[in-house]
Amino acid sequence: MMAGCGGLSDFSLKDQEWFARPGRIFKGGNSAIETPPLSSSKEVSQSDLISSDGQCPGMPAAGAPADANASSEGQVSVAPVALGHTECDVARAIPVAPDNVNLSSNARGDRVALITWRSGPRPGAYTFTSGRLTSIERVDVPPPEKPARGTKKRS
Numbered sequence: 348m349m350a351g352c353g354g355l356s357d358f359s360l361k362d363q364e365w366f367a368r369p370g371r372i373f374k375g376g377n378s379a380i381e382t383p384p385l386s387s388s389k390e391v392s393q394s395d396l397i398s399s400d401g402q403c404p405g406m407p408a409a410g411a412p413a414d415a416n417a418s419s420e421g422q423v424s425v426a427p428v429a430l431g432h433t434e435c436d437v438a439r440a441i442p443v444a445p446d447n448v449n450l451s452s453n454a455r456g457d458r459v460a461l462i463t464w465r466s467g468p469r470p471g472a473y474t475f476t477s478g479r480l481t482s483i484e485r486v487d488v489p490p491p492e493k494p495a496r497g498t499k500k501r502s
């Protein structure tokens with residue numbers, strides 16, 4: 348006795364037509380999703396480039412608070428840092444002055460900046476090519492100092 352698929356009464360010809368139809372599933376107009384470009388099309392200007400002393404135009408001097416009336420105590424806000432950001436975007440996002448700024452050129456003549464932070468919320472070696480962040484490398488950071496333990500007097 349051979350039964351095979353011939354005994355399936357629930358599977359009708361209408362179901363077969365639906366699966367074979369090459370038509371559109373979505374009704375209406377355009378179903379495309381619009382997304383913005385991943386990189387900014389804004390050109391890098393001279394004001395987006397960091398100087399050899401680690402300063403950007405409009406930044407407060409190293410060691411000075413951004414607001415003269417602000418106290419140096421309290422929570423420091425940290426902005427996001429991502430590949431494609433400009434040199435000064437990153438320098439402003441990390442609220443600590445960089446430890447080292449190395450400016451050079453690559454084989455194509457593009458500006459290459461290697462900026463290193465060994466302290467602060469995001470220690471690392473940040474490499475910029477043509478003013479845009481291209482890589483972030485981890486750096487060795489000294490361990491935080493342990494608080495001094497109080498000595499107990501024995502009586």
